Amino acid sequence: KGITTAAVCVYPARVCDAVKALKAAGCSIPVAAVATGFPAGQTHLKTRLEEIRLAVEDGATEIDVVINRTLVLTGQWEALYDEIRQFRKACGEAHLKTILATGELGPLTNVYKASLIAMMAGSDFIKTSTGKETVNATFPVAIVMLRAIRDFFWKTGNKVGFKPAGGIRTAKDSLAWLSLIKEELGDEWLTPELFRIGASSLLSDIERQIYHHVTGRYAAYHDLPMS
Amino acid sequence: MAATGVGSRARDIFTALEYGPVPESHACALAWLDTHNRLLGHYVGGEWLKPEHRNAVSCRDPITGENLANCLQAQGEDVAAAVEAARTAFKAWSQLPGATRARYLTQLAKVILMHQRLLWTLESLVTGRAVREVRDGDVPLAQQLLQYHAVQAHAQEKALAGWEPRGVIGLILSPPFSFLDMMWRVCPALAMGCTVVALVPPASPTPLLLAQLAGELSPVPGILNVMCGPALLGPALASEPGVQKVAFCGAVEGGLRLLIQESVWDETVQRIQARMGRLRSGRGLDGAVDMGARGATAQDLAQHYVHEAQSQGGQVFQAGDVPSDSPFFSPTLVFGLPPAAPCAQAEVPWPVVMASPFRTAKEALALANGMPRGGSASVWSERLGQALELGYGLRVGTVWINAHGLRDPVVPTGGCKESGSSWHGGQDGLYEYLQPSGTPARLPFLCESLNYDTFGLVVPSTVPSGPETGPSPAPPYGLFIGGRFQPPGGRSSRPIQDSSGNLHYVAEGGVKDIRGAVEAAHQAAPGWGMQSPRARASLLWALAAALQRRDTALASRLERHGSEPKAAKAEVEVSVRRLQMWGTQLQDQGHTLQVAGLRGPVLRLREPLGVLAVVCPDEWPLLAFVSLLAPALAHGNAVVLVPSGTCPLLALEICQDVATLFPAGLVNVVTGDQDHLTRCLALHQDIQALWYFGSAQGSQFVEWASAGNLKPVWVNRGFPRAWDEEAEGAGSELSLHAARTKALWLPMGD
Numbered sequence: 021k022g023i024t025t026a027a028v029c030v031y032p033a034r035v036c037d038a039v040k041a042l043k044a045a046g047c048s049i050p051v052a053a054v055a056t057g058f059p060a061g062q063t064h065l066k067t068r069l070e071e072i073r074l075a076v077e078d079g080a081t082e083i084d085v086v087i088n089r090t091l092v093l094t095g096q097w098e099a100l101y102d103e104i105r106q107f108r109k110a111c112g113e114a115h116l117k118t119i120l121a122t123g124e125l126g127p128l129t130n131v132y133k134a135s136l137i138a139m140m141a142g143s144d145f146i147k148t149s150t151g152k153e154t155v156n157a158t159f160p161v162a163i164v165m166l167r168a169i170r171d172f173f174w175k176t177g178n179k180v181g182f183k184p185a186g187g188i189r190t191a192k193d194s195l196a197w198l199s200l201i202k203e204e205l206g207d208e209w210l211t212p213e214l215f216r217i218g219a220s221s222l223l224s225d226i227e228r229q230i231y232h233h234v235t236g237r238y239a240a241y242h243d244l245p246m247s
Numbered sequence: 248m249a250a251t252g253v254g255s256r257a258r259d260i261f262t263a264l265e266y267g268p269v270p271e272s273h274a275c276a277l278a279w280l281d282t283h284n285r286l287l288g289h290y291v292g293g294e295w296l297k298p299e300h301r302n303a304v305s306c307r308d309p310i311t312g313e314n315l316a317n318c319l320q321a322q323g324e325d326v327a328a329a330v331e332a333a334r335t336a337f338k339a340w341s342q343l344p345g346a347t348r349a350r351y352l353t354q355l356a357k358v359i360l361m362h363q364r365l366l367w368t369l370e371s372l373v374t375g376r377a378v379r380e381v382r383d384g385d386v387p388l389a390q391q392l393l394q395y396h397a398v399q400a401h402a403q404e405k406a407l408a409g410w411e412p413r414g415v416i417g418l419i420l421s422p423p424f425s426f427l428d429m430m431w432r433v434c435p436a437l438a439m440g441c442t443v444v445a446l447v448p449p450a451s452p453t454p455l456l457l458a459q460l461a462g463e464l465s466p467v468p469g470i471l472n473v474m475c476g477p478a479l480l481g482p483a484l485a486s487e488p489g490v491q492k493v494a495f496c497g498a499v500e501g502g503l504r505l506l507i508q509e510s511v512w513d514e515t516v517q518r519i520q521a522r523m524g525r526l527r528s529g530r531g532l533d534g535a536v537d538m539g540a541r542g543a544t545a546q547d548l549a550q551h552y553v554h555e556a557q558s559q560g561g562q563v564f565q566a567g568d569v570p571s572d573s574p575f576f577s578p579t580l581v582f583g584l585p586p587a588a589p590c591a592q593a594e595v596p597w598p599v600v601m602a603s604p605f606r607t608a609k610e611a612l613a614l615a616n617g618m619p620r621g622g623s624a625s626v627w628s629e630r631l632g633q634a635l636e637l638g639y640g641l642r643v644g645t646v647w648i649n650a651h652g653l654r655d656p657v658v659p660t661g662g663c664k665e666s667g668s669s670w671h672g673g674q675d676g677l678y679e680y681l682q683p684s685g686t687p688a689r690l691p692f693l694c695e696s697l698n699y700d701t702f703g704l705v706v707p708s709t710v711p712s713g714p715e716t717g718p719s720p721a722p723p724y725g726l727f728i729g730g731r732f733q734p735p736g737g738r739s740s741r742p743i744q745d746s747s748g749n750l751h752y753v754a755e756g757g758v759k760d761i762r763g764a765v766e767a768a769h770q771a772a773p774g775w776g777m778q779s780p781r782a783r784a785s786l787l788w789a790l791a792a793a794l795q796r797r798d799t800a801l802a803s804r805l806e807r808h809g810s811e812p813k814a815a816k817a818e819v820e821v822s823v824r825r826l827q828m829w830g831t832q833l834q835d836q837g838h839t840l841q842v843a844g845l846r847g848p849v850l851r852l853r854e855p856l857g858v859l860a861v862v863c864p865d866e867w868p869l870l871a872f873v874s875l876l877a878p879a880l881a882h883g884n885a886v887v888l889v890p891s892g893t894c895p896l897l898a899l900e901i902c903q904d905v906a907t908l909f910p911a912g913l914v915n916v917v918t919g920d921q922d923h924l925t926r927c928l929a930l931h932q933d934i935q936a937l938w939y940f941g942s943a944q945g946s947q948f949v950e951w952a953s954a955g956n957l958k959p960v961w962v963n964r965g966f967p968r969a970w971d972e973e974a975e976g977a978g979s980e981l982s983l984h985a986a987r988t989k990a991l992w993l994p995m996g997d
Binding site for chain 1: 258261264996997
């Protein structure tokens with residue numbers, strides 16, 4: 021079997037098309053949908069929950085939600101927990117990734133608290149950012165979130181996954197991220213079930229690296245299919 | 248392109264996700280060693296020397312044991328030749344304008360940049376340290392050091408006017424050391440205009456490489472001379488007449504002592520153990536390892552410590568991915584040792600960490616300050632106030648708050664207690680290689696035949712020489728200790744005669760009195776050290792006013808001891824002014840340094856030494872006494888003074904005012920035989936610094952004896968000092984000696 025991406029992530033309106041296209045190609049890669057007013061999360065709770073349900077109905081098996089940053093910035097931790105519980109319920113069987121939008125949360129202590137709340141509320145993954153903020157996935161923020169994941173694991177035995185998104189463009193960058201996970205959490209987390217990188221142009225660069233490994237030559241962008 | 252079995256390998260890589268080895272080729276290091284035919288000589292006077300009939304010690308790879316090269320060992324005449332070369336070089340080098348030396352240092356930084364791969368490869372190969380440490384830490388820091396000191400050299404004529412370079416500096420380094428330790432000392436020395444002769448451990452190619460790079464570039468040959476040699480050659484270097492100062496860098500402990508608050512003990516130890524489990528040991532030159540190996544000696548030390556710790560009741564935890572063959576040693580955590588166990592006090596070797604619990608910050612401070620060493624420490628806490636309390640309270644040279652191991656050329660690094668009192672880096676580091684302009688050259692031995700065992704041991708007996716004469720009132724009889732006049736322990740006295748033939752008797756102080764005085768001073772020191780500058784200033788002014796009220800009595804006593812009336816009056820006036828001046832001068836509470844690459848300030852604090860002992864000169868009995876007392880007090884120290892031998896009465900007069908104004912024990916005056924009291928003070932291990940202004944032999948004894956607790960000393964080597972001149976009597980040199988520095992790092996972040 022070949023090496024593939026872990027999922028294809030699309031806006032809620034495109035889920036149907038994506039599912040159809042992958043089925044036609046005979047590919048079993050899951051479709052993930054962003055939801056809850058991606059990327060800013062500034063819509064009514066009612067519509068946000070409805071978005072999740074519709075995406076799941078259309079065939080998305082993974083949902084990426086954005087937390088309500090107002091609740092973090094005003095310290096309403098219980099309200100944040102309740103909201104994420106509702107997202108969890110709306111997802112049903114679908115895999116839930118909670119985007120913290122760390123660039124907007126202020127100090128790192130807030131990032132840590134938000135991470136723990138997201139995990140306590142039942143997220144399968146915590147994700148650094150939407151990729152649309154000014155500051156996306158940086159190493160300091162990542163270390164805080166990874167340590168939160170480790171603390172949660174030590175206290176409860178539950179493993180939660182991690183996904184950085186935004187600003188990761190080259191295979192070299194992705195190696196730095198892989199090393200970080202390996203150092204902080206260990207080899208058990210180095211699987212698609214527990215670690216994903218959210219990126220689009222990264223795919224081409226990884227393909228070029230594999231091309232080089234196999235043939236000994238550097239490929240041009242046009243030697244490989246567009247992603 | 249056919250992608251045959253390679254495709255499966257790519258998939259395996261993606262599945263296993265192991266670290267691949269990243270070996271640094273050491274070909275360039277071997278190539279450089281080949282240019283010397285694998286036999287390194289000495290680099291002296293700008294050229295390579297290979298004198299005949301010298302031993303050669305093999306430099307071995309610490310991991311494989313392979314012989315890399317042989318290093319010729321120096322002997323006595325090589326040392327003498329090197330010092331001669333350095334002396335010749337000094338004449339030219341010190342006369343060059345600072346800007347020229349600055350340009351040289353900048354160029355040397357560039358040379359290091361160009362040859363950095365050779366440098367880090369050679370260092371990692373020879374010492375076994377992880378190449379990442381050397382490449383990413385040591386080499387950039389070496390360049391920064393050169394650049395910082397270039398700036399200092401450039402500004403030297405203006406900023407350090409009144410100070411001149413000392414001369415030839417002898418540098419003795421002991422294993423294990425890194426070339427960076429050498430750079431910390433060589434850079435300020437060269438920048439300030441000194442020249443260097445460095446004696447490095449028997450098998451050290453890296454310093455020789457640096458000497459070659461430095462020498463090829465230098466306009467003056469012989470500014471940096473490096474030789475490998477046995478440790479017993481050190482005294483030979485120190486006693487060479489041309490050497491003005493010896494800088495000694497002892498073995499640096501690599502292990503760490505951790506103090507963990509009980510409430511977070513379990514979690515912290517769990518995290519440490521998890522992290523230790525991830526450490527990878529391997530060949531230093533493998534870029535993917537965290538730790539290398541430092542050779543069989545280091546391994547034995549670590550092994551010995553761990554066994555001792557276990558036999559003393561400690562528990563041991565070892566982990567990490569470590570090759571089982573020698574000389575690798577697993578990262579080790581030792582805990583559970585009772586505080587009185589010898590291993591709890593001993594130096595912790597690399598790669599061991601010794602952890603102990605504590606309950607309150609006060610307890611932590613007591614544990615930490617209870618060690619004989621005083622190098623550096625880091626404090627980890629989320630509460631800034633508490634962290635600062637510990638930071639200020641720790642008796643060390645450097646404190647990092649929520650950080651560890653940060654270094655920068657602009658921040659002085661040094662220590663106190665058994666870590667020694669010399670500094671490198673920052674302004675403090677520069678003064679190590681400077682002396683006030685016009686200081687006479689230093690000879691290593693002032694008195695070849697000085698018997699350290701008998702100097703000052705026996706006090707000549709004195710017999711009564713007649714009744715006391717002279718105008719009354721004389722000051723009370725006794726030693727001034729603990730705020731009052733007490734009779735001496737030895738219960739005898741000595742006569743003091745003035746130039747008119749009048750006779751007085753002063754108490755003969757002895758070793759018990761010194762002990763009492765030092766204890767009294769220690770009682771008073773903490774309180775005085777915590778006083779604000781304003782509080783200290785007001786007490787000094789009060790003393791000045793008291794002296795003013797006594798001015799006629801003091802002047803007439805000076806006249807009776809041979810001063811001209813005008814001179815006596817002037818001496819009293821200047822003394823009063825000096826007291827006021829030291830009170831008004833805003834004591835340098837330290838200032839903020841800006842460090843490149845760090846967000847947050849680094850404070851350079853000036854702290855009291857503790858108890859300062861002063862042996863006053865015979866001349867200028869009033870002025871010298873006051874000129875020494877005032878800065879010592881102004882900087883927050885408690886003092887024990889031995890006043891002028893020929894005229895101690897003036898000091899005793901002043902004590903009457905001290906008794907009413909100052910806290911008991913802050914100022915103690917012990918009269919008696921100067922040599923005997925000097926001996927007692929120099930051998931006392933709980934005095935933090937000693938200033939001696941007596942004879943040449945006394946100076947030599949003080950320097951020798953003070954090595955017992957490594958207290959900083961300031962001696963006059965028998966030369967008189969012009970106390971009436973501002974530069975010598977009230978200058979910055981006094982301030983420098985009266986306090987010690989501490990660097991406090993405060994990185995930002997939430």
